[in-house]
Amino acid sequence: MHDIWNPWHGCVRVSEGCAHCYMFAMDAARGQDGSVVRRNKTTFNYPLQRARNGSFKVRPGELIRICMNSDFLIDQADPWREEVWDIIHSRPDVCFFILTKRPERFAECLPADWGDGWDNVMLNVTCENQRLADKRIPLLLATPAKHKGIMCAPFIGPVSISRYLGAPSLGAGLEQVICGGENYEGSRPCDFSWVISLSAECRKHNLTFAFIETGSNFVLDGHTYHIPKRLQAEQAYRSGASFEGKPIEWHLTDPLGLSLSPSELHITRFRKKCRCCGSHIICNGCTNCGGCGEPAERLRTWEELVEAIPEA
Template structure:
């Protein structure tokens, strides 16, 4: 996927949201162990890769999700993180989406030139239930980041973020059910309540997938295929686009890049009913859709 950068792989389970980790499941299917943590060889410098003409493969304005098979603030990755920050520093024209459960480690892991935050980096914290939301979101709000968001996934318990939205710091809330072995149910009432809070605050809300076990109007639906989960999330009509995120992207000389020069996502046929469309990087033209 052209919107994912995994500078390292593998993780240590951290809270109840990790119990049925999708990365562990997928690694097991490949006869690997998700607890094995290693720096990726070909992928570490992905945002800096160039084509045969000397142009960056990742275009100015693209959004890259970082460490989707690990945690960017994983202690075991401390020796590699500063080099990963350096990659982001070299691409101030690209948006980097960071996601962590280890929010209490963030401040000590920032680069020395961080200041009040970099304009091209968004920090998102995972809040799988109300307990974790109340633990982690206050720390997120105290950190020096230009862009902040919340990921309620796997959505395994009702979550209210109304009080935190009042801070005005949160720019998006994403939620989705749990997948694969042992998936716990996601209740549509939780999704509706969370969406209502975001809509009231004019904050973008994205319901990306129902999860394998989905409860709606008291009835339980089993949906093992992720494409169906995404389509059902889309059809629910829950996605809401709030106030725009003001990314200030610049070139390596510090000059602001005009919007006309930035990457504009385009979408394929399978994207039309995808729950993740409002927050994704668009089609990669891989040809797998047929």
């Protein structure tokens, strides 16, 4: 995937989902303190950076996820956020995915000209269990925005969102749900029954549901399996839990506000091996043209993958 923009790095734990955060684990492995929030000099203006041929590195129509190594609304980043909003505003031809565990700060952190939302921005909240889903989703729905979604990752407890689907909201209701298990030291189990239940709720409302990875400790029919990171996305895909619902209708324009035609937007292409990845339905695709001609490997079935993984 080539859809990450980290204008700053580092975070502060705020809820149970943060207990075994991958960012802290990766920073610790490098001898760094993940709690220090710092501006990234080389990637701060990533959407404005250009390739050697003069074109933008981030192509029109691509979706960019912001602050995957931090939180977009963390207060330590308040001095830099307005500049980031300006960058987002200057690329109305790109879709931006904003995720936070601090939705109570939406009201004070949105730009002055936000209105009922920008056409190219999706606001998302993390819902790692039911307690936090019930705390954060109402705050998200009460915030004006054209696009809204939730991310149940790390998925550490069952979550039901039926009460929020079709509920009155400002701007859009929920358009997308992403879920995935936990990794790294101390990772907690993800039960497939939780995944299937949440998937069923999304299917009932024609809402896209992406099961992107199983996590290191995956519970299936009462049995716990320790799954290597390299197999998690494929196993999630093969489970059949993901569902492509109603497409998200982004209204992308050029800097002058003129609508872009499909021929002017990035075309998502995948290598054959990428088509069995759990993130397939929400991914920008391969960085090359997709025409490498690499031979397709025989894809293992869900049952074969389960049998290949040692039971705990």
